[in-house]
Amino acid sequence: IISAGLATWSLFTMLCGTANRFLSFALFRMGVGVGEATLSPSAYSMISDMFRPERMAIAISIYSAGIYIGTGLSNIFGGLVIGYAESMDNLSLPIIGAVESWQYVFFAVGFPGLLFTLVMLSVKEPVRRVSIGAGESQQKSIPLDQVVDYIRANQKTFLYHNVGFALCSFISYGGAYWIPSYLIRIHELTRQEAGLYYGSIVMVFGTAGIIFGGWLSDRLSQKGQVDSKIKVGMLAAMLHIPFGIVYPLMPDANWALLLLCPAVFTAAMPFGVAPAAIQQMMPARMRAQGAAVYLFVINLIGLGLGPTAVAWFTDYVYGDPNKVHMSLLWVSTLFGVIAVFLLWKASEHFQKSLDYLRVYEEKVRGS
Numbered sequence: 001i002i003s004a005g006l007a008t009w010s011l012f013t014m015l016c017g018t019a020n021r022f023l024s025f026a027l028f029r030m031g032v033g034v035g036e037a038t039l040s041p042s043a044y045s046m047i048s049d050m051f052r053p054e055r056m057a058i059a060i061s062i063y064s065a066g067i068y069i070g071t072g073l074s075n076i077f078g079g080l081v082i083g084y085a086e087s088m089d090n091l092s093l094p095i096i097g098a099v100e101s102w103q104y105v106f107f108a109v110g111f112p113g114l115l116f117t118l119v120m121l122s123v124k125e126p127v128r129r130v131s132i133g134a135g136e137s138q139q140k141s142i143p144l145d146q147v148v149d150y151i152r153a154n155q156k157t158f159l160y161h162n163v164g165f166a167l168c169s170f171i172s173y174g175g176a177y178w179i180p181s182y183l184i185r186i187h188e189l190t191r192q193e194a195g196l197y198y199g200s201i202v203m204v205f206g207t208a209g210i211i212f213g214g215w216l217s218d219r220l221s222q223k224g225q226v227d228s229k230i231k232v233g234m235l236a237a238m239l240h241i242p243f244g245i246v247y248p249l250m251p252d253a254n255w256a257l258l259l260l261c262p263a264v265f266t267a268a269m270p271f272g273v274a275p276a277a278i279q280q281m282m283p284a285r286m287r288a289q290g291a292a293v294y295l296f297v298i299n300l301i302g303l304g305l306g307p308t309a310v311a312w313f314t315d316y317v318y319g320d321p322n323k324v325h326m327s328l329l330w331v332s333t334l335f336g337v338i339a340v341f342l343l344w345k346a347s348e349h350f351q352k353s354l355d356y357l358r359v360y361e362e363k364v365r366g367s
Helices: 002-016 022-036 039-050 053-087 101-120 144-153 155-187 191-222 228-249 253-268 270-281 284-318 321-366
Strands: 091-093 097-099
Touching: 002 022, 002 039, 002 101, 039 053, 039 270, 039 284, 053 191, 053 228, 053 270, 091 101, 097 101, 144 155, 144 284, 155 191, 155 228, 155 253, 155 270, 155 284, 155 321, 191 228, 191 253, 191 270, 228 253, 228 270, 228 321, 270 284, 270 321, 284 321
Parallel strands: none
Antiparallel strands: 091 097
């Protein structure tokens, strides 16, 4: 599934470079999304089978660190590729022929994914770690209506968890999309400089933050705090607020970049523990479906609305593109406070969901 998804999103990324109108570009981007949607639910389920529950948060955090390594590299090399493409008078590709600089970038980032598909085909499926007892019936897929019923029975936990972490994603994606523009507009960096500096910060401090969040959660879990994953997410949202207020106000690029380091670190902390919490509270054969619901919510709210919210503040509240730093400040602050509240509510209900899971598993064993 992962290999097919990787091939799909890499191919559609390259096809984006052939689009000649908005509709075709939008359809190709949808194809990218369809391919990417196969990855994390499958990966979370595989990781849960490979690691003990008390090590799950750090394992998923290390996997999720790929987001920050990839984002950092895309900022660094994306800026370099754009700079190279724009400096060339005549760009051409084998079979395709002459291309514009923006088309060249899509082919440059999509083609390596097709090659890596071959590597993924060599990865072996782990032995499923089933927590509800042995038996041939447990290997059968669970009907969708049973998954829906299970989620409905834990709806408060799912609601507070998914929306709370989605607002953390909302802030993170809003920053990821607009911080380079902030550095260019406010601090007059070139696109290449903004990509290099911000990409390096994301790659180093984003990776460190998400792994630290997983490590801290596992340490707290080993001390008996069963809701440690929710608590780490809440702590991260709280810590991010002051840094999200301060870095946009810096009058100097060096200070802004320096304070972006802890801002990126704290923004990254929740995104390993959030899916790990879903894996913890779901039966073994419902983990992928639970992860899919979580990913749908955080992508809809975070990726879909986060960057738009920063743009909306800039255009309609301030009416000035050079006020993008104030938009980043307010989005980070307002939605950070709401995220803290929702995750606090999630922690109140998480233990009830774990109790429900134990009762559910006992019923399945007895059936």
